[in-house]
Amino acid sequence: MSETTVQTTRINKTCMTLGGVALVAGIILALVGAMSGGGDPHAFQHGYFFGWTYWACMAFGCFGVSLLHHAARGHWGFPVVRIFEAGGGPITLAVFFAALIPVIFGWREIFYPWADAARVAVDPVLQHRAPYFGGFFAIRYVIYAGVFILLSLLNQNWLRQEERTGDDRWWKKRQYWGGLFLVVYVILTNFMWTDWMMSMYDHWYSTIYGVWIMVGSALLAFAFTGIVLGTQYDKVPYKGVVVPWLTKDIGNWMLTFTMVWAYFSLSQYLIIWSGNLPEFTKYFIDRSLNGWIYVGWSLIVIHFFVPFISLLSPTVKRQPWRLALVGAWILFVRLIDVWFVVTPTWKTSIGINAVDIGMFLFFGGVWMLLFGWRLAQAPLITTMTPRLKEAVDHA
């Protein structure tokens, strides 16, 4: 067994163990929480969607970032592309698409005003949107799932062929199609989040919303990559590959997406605040009452200033373990942000219950198990990629 395979198995075991524990703990907590009730008759469904959203963002983020790498051909991506592929590969995407079926088909009346016939009957805006949310809603779901899984499958196959044969036409193929795939990804992701999250509001909409969630997802993917590099830099096969330029590049990506997230958040808030129109302000009013405003204010500090200032430092980006710490912090603050974006939609009072935590752990467990499993399917570093040598030389 080669050193590469051994190391892959070690990471794989860690992820599988973590994933298994999180999965079991999540199920127990969710069941306890659901049985104790707590005043919310739909606590389970709400917790389910919250947990799913965070980890689906991770999966979609990994997939998107892998496309970004294929399109941009940056050196930074060669040593870590398998992390993205394992985190957002076709099977992972398929599982997360399947896990949404209960929400958008089974519990749609709980989440979506357009699915409530009584509300639609008295609301002209919902009536106007009715054709879009009729049968076409299900067709769109099939399109999103089908296209994402297909693109991911193609990229995965090309990567494996490249690994097997060493023929550079496979990486050229990934790069050749990368730009177009990225365009398709951005457009579909926007409509996906509009369908599944934005449409939980009857009138509110924001044109930046889709890319805003997309940027948060990419940030999650890079933060997780930072953690992997930070914990594996001195072990094979990363030893000698995780060098300062690589951690610096990944750190710079984290910094970039932190800034873009803040820029989009501020733009969205400022424009809606200034316009002060009732159909738009509803979103922020929900997030400013009953203590939610403190979460919003704290996000400015914990989600922007803390990672921003940390990642400005070259020392942090050069030392893998420090980068891993910042990555872990970003995973945590993304959780707060997803909670702030998702939960106030249906919950006026601030608070988190056992189901929310349980479902977060459950889906985290599912993602980690899938990640560990998929990571073990091929060498951690795509050794046959011609440009990997360039990337290492570049160090």
Add this chain to the structure above:
Amino acid sequence: MSLIDMNKHEMITGEWDNRSIDGRIGDIVLDPNRHLEAKLPGLLGKLLPQNMRSPWFVMAGIGFVFVNILLLCVTILVLTGIGVWGNNQPVGWGFDIINFVWWIGIGHAGTLISAILLLLRNQWRNSINRFAEAMTIFAVMCAGMYPLLHTGRPWVAYWLFPYPNVMALWPQFRSPLIWDVFAVSTYFTVSLLFWYVGMIPDFATLRDRATSAIPRHVFGMLALGWTGSAKAWHRYMHASIMLAGLSAPLVLSVHSIVSFDFAMAIVPGWNTTIFPPYFVAGAVFAGFAMVIMFSIPIRKWYRLEDFITMKHFDWMAKVMLATGLIVAYGYMMETFYGWYSGQSAEMALLYNRGNLANTPYSWAFYSLILFNVVIPNFLWIPKVRQNLTALFWISLSVNIGMWFERYVIIPISLSRDYLPSSFGYYTPTIVDFGMFFGTIGFFVFMMFLFIRFLPMINMFEIKELWHHMSHHKEHGHDVVATGEAH
């Protein structure tokens, strides 16, 4: 044969395939096989301020004619008032704001190329950053004229700044128009400073090479006593990085604030949250188009093929394509969410933009789509990116399209907002057109003056690249990937 070997000739000629496109970028600016044989002074001779050739006279002459038209129009405007423009209720913003936003956008490529690519250590910028920075300065000058004149009394424009006064005047800080005053003036100041600082070592070279007293004294003063010592270089590099660090957020902030001029208002089609990033992308889109449009003829007239290679054009075209796709995404979002909103005013706006038969402005919307979305998408084809004629016309199309974008945003929304009783139609006057073409003339004239008197390509950065190449060749290494490693 390695990728790098295969790439050496092709980078100059543009006859590359996918492999050579991916070759290392250290070979972009200088060809080690040819340029190391040449003596450095001979090489730099090509970069000195250019002698007047016949294209210079033609272009500067045309520019000068339009500068005079601009002066005439400004004189008429100041003497008569802004009633000489086509602005009137309900369209209070017309060519003035369209042109302001258009010019500010064009200015963005300079800062992007200079500051952001400097921070990213992408040395492929070396051949084009100087004149891209010059474009920024002159484009911001053109932009600044419009809001200044739109105040109606430009001689009291200083009232826009907060200063203690007996008239109890104080700017309305909640207005993005006031943010614009600070954003644009800061942008201009930092860009000017960055441009000037970037030229100091070259001013010293010009001083040292001057053969007569006047240039020696003028360039001597501009060089600020530059000696080229290690200490001076060390501080110079720090200053450059700091200015680049200051400039980079300005690229984002200036056009974001310009977008707020619209997005903060509740006019149909304006109060939309995608505006800031989509305006920034549009600015870079237009800016790169102008850089390409300008560099294609200049490269030919002044025989700069060795410095501005086909690979530069390929990359600039890719940046243009990427930003063009973001802009197209913005149009898609505007259109989809206009429908999704279910608001009558937003849907009426879509109707006004899209219905060819019954609305007065739909031709502008479809022109925008043609020039800004359809035509730039030909850049997906590598052969198009390597064809300078095609690239020139596509860049022209982008600049026309970006102008139409602002035309679509401003008069269409303002002429038909919430009250049908106040619907109107905007017709620009001859003074509007005179000022628009006048500022284009001013821009061209200034750019050609710049070419005549200042080095349009960074001489010291070319020297640095040459030094790296010769150093590596002497030590038997392959040419290093200077674009990224240093």
